Amino acid sequence: MTPVSSPASTGLAPLRTVQVTGGSAAGSIHVRSLAAGLIARGVRVTVCAPSDTEHTYGFAAVGARHVPVPRSSDPASVAALRIACADADVVHAHGLHASFRTVLALGGRNTPLVVTWHNRARAGGTARAALLKVLERRAVRAASVVLGVSSDLVDRARRRGARDARLSAVGLPRVLPAGGAARAGAGAGELDRRAKLRAELGALGRWLVLAVGALEEGRGHRLLLDAARRWRDEDDTPLVVIAGEGSLRGELQRRIEHEGLPVRLLGRRDDLGSLLTAADVGVVADCAEGRSLFAQEALHAGLPLVAADVPGMAELVGDGAELVPFGDAGKLARAVSALLVDAGRREELVRRGAWQVGAWPTEDETVAQVLSVYDELTQPLPLA
Template identity: 65%
Template sequence: MTPVSSNAPHGQSSLRTVQVVGGGHAGSSAHVRSLAEGLVARGVRVTVCAPAEADHAYDFRGTGADHVPVPRSSDPAAVGRLRAACADADLVHAHGLHASFRAALALGGRTTPLVVTWHDRAHAEGARAHLLRLLERRVARTAAVVLGTSSALVDRARSTGARDARLGAMALPGRPRPAAPEDPDRPSAKLRAELGATDRPLLLAVGSLDRHRGYDVLLDAARRWSSLDPQPVTLVAGEGPLRAELQQRIRDEELPVRLLGVRDDVPDLLAAADLALLTSRWESRPLFAQEALHARVPLVATAVGGVPDLVGDAAALVPYGDPRALADTVTALLADPERRAQLTERGTRQASGWPTEDDAVAQVLSIYDELTQTLALL
């Protein structure tokens, strides 16, 4: 077992870690890439076990890490591949519930410390919800340390049996410099024209078209603000199983809402928006909320999960599932440029206090050192 504080050249570590990611959550994949880059720069040997498509999207190997393609599956072949990749690891760090469960299976019978990061809460209903609770309990009780991206997730880990649950330092990976109103690099009027918002307010939501995102409530609210003059344009960037259902409602009710599908220009869309909307039933540390505040775009969000702690007083918070409250808040903000400017300035201050990528790397290195030193003494 090689502790972090070993006598590696130039004081760097010779620790070998395996980072396990499922690839189904953009925030966790971006976080793993950021961690890998920071760890490699500090002399840590890093292997990222992730689906091939995740490596294509996030280029883990571009950080100097090794990549072992492991599909998002708990079948024996996938777990066997993961077990082989972890064979000589000093420590394994898994990200997300399902990746953590696979890592726990792969490490069965070994003393290799397992750290897990819960980036969000898994969403399911009925029998699947019961299964997810069982997985949470198994992972929480197996891990040496559980890092939660919000205090709500830390509390959840503790309630499911975690021996050691802590708040994780989570950065906004690859954070761009804040945009200013006079910034010449902001999207031109051409983009707003392409989006049908030349002389109309532009509202933007980003996220998969899943039930827990609350897009049914968003459509109910859009019906309320559709009578405004000028009429706002509401854009939803993302894809998912509810596309047909949502699109049918948009057509039937003639709502001023467009489903854009998956977009690779979300920063440009966000910079062009007048308001950012987050309508989810539950979020831990939503990437979109962070991007909105950092991009100086006023945010309206549901007061759920870790959102209030993340945004503080820098966003207009509404109850989940209340289309009237959402519509009234959006309407009031569109009519109040001073309030929007106030949220913009508060957002900039709030974002400046969030952890940096260096903070996140420093925290995990400290935990790795703690666990490997302890194991070396046994």
């Protein structure tokens, strides 16, 4: 195994790392950012990910070698992963299922394994919960180091038997300039574009509330519709728009139509920056991510945010957002309504949110932390 502190500057053979991801948004965005930073520091990076994930996130575009590996844990997928990891100095798996597949692929080799947990895995029943616990234990006990993006994930890894679990609050790329520049310092052209988008969404002359996330279980969309039912008969009814696509679209759309809810499903969007600028308030009704991607974008863009107080959220947003108890549609609805009519409170949240953003790690700091872990695992032990 090659001892490397800074491959590009030491003249030693470059460190070889394999990044394994199953395709979750948080994990894949981090892998792309991490790959770019590692490659800039002279590290050779291979990314094992499904082909559609490569198409979406473009690992090869930042200089990584992409090896298509399906999300499945079937023998063919595990074999492909085993071949890709054959000459790696460090293997880094992102997410529970990716880390479990990687453990199977490494098959007891002494290659250092780093595991990062980005999301909070959830189980829908007793049998599934028991299986989930087994997978978590298998993954973290085989890992040399487990990195959790929030303190609750670090604690969870330790409870499952991790030998070494550490906090790694990852820094991610942004879709808007820092400080909500597109909102606070908008010129006439930007204001015109904002007004045009609000008109297209049907929000001229009314409040616009934005939620973002796949239309899947665990995203809180049903709860958000429950809250919207409470706004339906108000004199100043806000319009709720949800950007995202998924298997619950039919169910949610039927509810919207049957109950006459002031909600629009926008489907997949590639203009998140514009939506953040156009909205008056953002909402996170539920989140399994250790560091909510949408909450980060909202605070960074200067969009006042109401978020469920799920594990990791308070740690992420501090006092830069209104936190409400998880699962309480009434309190969620009241918090949003109160914020919409209180311009002073919205401005205060924007200021506090900007301060909170400044305390988050940068992409470079995240890469440096991960590289220091790799360096630690690949350095030879000192002679006695």
